[in-house]
Amino acid sequence: MKLIKKIYVIFFALFFTAYVFPMNALWSTGTAYTLPKGYFEIGLFQPLRYGQTETLEWSTHPILDLLIPNITIKKAWRDFAGWNFASRHNLTYPTPLLRIISRKGTGGIISPEFDIPQLFSLKNEVLLTRKFSPSFLITGKAGLSLAAAFDELDERTTIDLPLVFHRLGVYYNGYGVNFGLDIGGNLTSRFAYMTDVDIFLLPGADENFAFEHKSLIIWNKSKKFQIMLGYKLVFGEYPFGTQWHLLPLFDMQWARQFRN
């Protein structure tokens, strides 16, 4: 029983932190850049990314895939007025995870009195990146998420927590939009920084706004390994009102070349 509890806690932590680290590594795809062909990256909490070609990248979170199947494709397009341009498309099927956390007793995040229907979402983003010096990047992004629920989803099933509420909000609202700005650069040969802001909107919903900001210090131990430490600041509207949260961030990330 204790083992099941531990597995459960690890799974939920991964689910939670996967939202904390949407796409932030300077190594690859916090930007409009894609991974070089044959390279892959993986982090403790970040997804596995793979460069299929010089302009096409796949990513997914392999552990979370068991319960919340998800796949992301990023495609780099032609440069636009000096800006690198890419689009990112994510398909997520959260139903198995939501059904598992809808349970009695410890670990019950959603009340078991509700049925979770089949849910799908498709998130589409455009990313524009400009390199202002060899070590200073700015990326702007905008996205539209669409969701489908194949039966009634009771609004009392919301998970009223930062990072989670507004991302799952798209399943209740049908669609949502997001905007963001990322800035990154090197502090020294080994240390880099990354800071961003994101805004999430659920037009028409009672609680429709969330603001997120994070900053990270990144220690590049080598070209193959880095450690990130920082914080995430979240302001959001929730069913109970508004609230600020400040959360710690930590991750380790590895990169390898799969083939040439």
Place this chain on the structure above:
Amino acid sequence: MKFRILKNLILLILIFLIFWSCEPIVTKFEDCEDAVLYTAGNIIEPSSDVDTLLVMTWNIRFGAGRIHWFGDCCGDRVIMTEQEVTKNLEAIADYICQIKPDILLLQEVDIESKRSAYIDQLQWLLDHTYFNYGVYASMWQSQFIPSDGLGRMNMGGAILSRWKITDVERIALSLRGDQDALTQYFYLRRCMIKAKIGLPNHENFYVLDIHAAAFSTDYTKRDQIDCFKEEMDKIVEIPGALLVAGGDLNELPPGSDSTNYCDEDRCSGDDQEECRDGSDFTNEQDWLDDLYASYQPAVPINNYLADNSLYFTYGVVNTTVVTPINPWNRKLDYLFTNGDWVAGSDSTHQSTFELSDHVPVSAKIVVTQ
């Protein structure tokens, strides 16, 4: 040089934010801290001449009425709709307005809980009754309870009054000692509320409201009841102090006919030999002796002993029981004073079956300086 200072400054700020950012999920409390004052939207001028006060205590079950809540009546309900909560609160407010107590001690008041649609029930009751002032102290406050879908929780006790309330304190009671650390972390942190009511003709009128442990299987509840009495003793040492103390003690009066409610509380899926926590009071029969010996109960003990059932204040209705003939089966709710009750003024309002799993208890106290 400037760049290096800037980099170090950024690093220091980041380190500070990382350590500062670990905000706890559960709110813990000091042993004694200020309670939270409330004011009604509309102030109604209270009477300036008070000879007696009608005091009432009521555990309102967070506005859940008689829904089959998972936690206490074998049910499967967890999260109510806003309409359900509002309907139940309207019925509670109607009853309060019918009885018209001057001072009201409440237990299980939700002010920001997912299970009750995030309605601030204390503010709602102030705005839908004639009370002008309130004081609240939380005994279960968590940003998120990862169990049974409870989610965000803020539940506590409250005192409502026509007159201004001052000197408000939240006094912590001991935590349950029979739980593992994780369960205890997310569990209730019970408390008392102490308040002074600004009566026009009495300078030292105090109220003490408690909700003691319901399901503890060790001596936690006894510690809490002892702590309640100690606080009463402290208050009555204040020269001229008049005290009303009460609430849900989750304990039977001394000499009760029945002390074991394992059969009544058992759910349909339970083992027939199993007794739910908090259902057997057999070893607790003298836990209220000191209170009864030192203070005047609103319901005189001899009246209770003559016919227990007239004074029962609690009755759970299991989902398997369709129409209970007498839903009330034990007395758990009390009012005590160091002054005098108006003889025969006590009332155990057993007609309130649909409003809560607890009965309000009221009595008139004589107010003399």
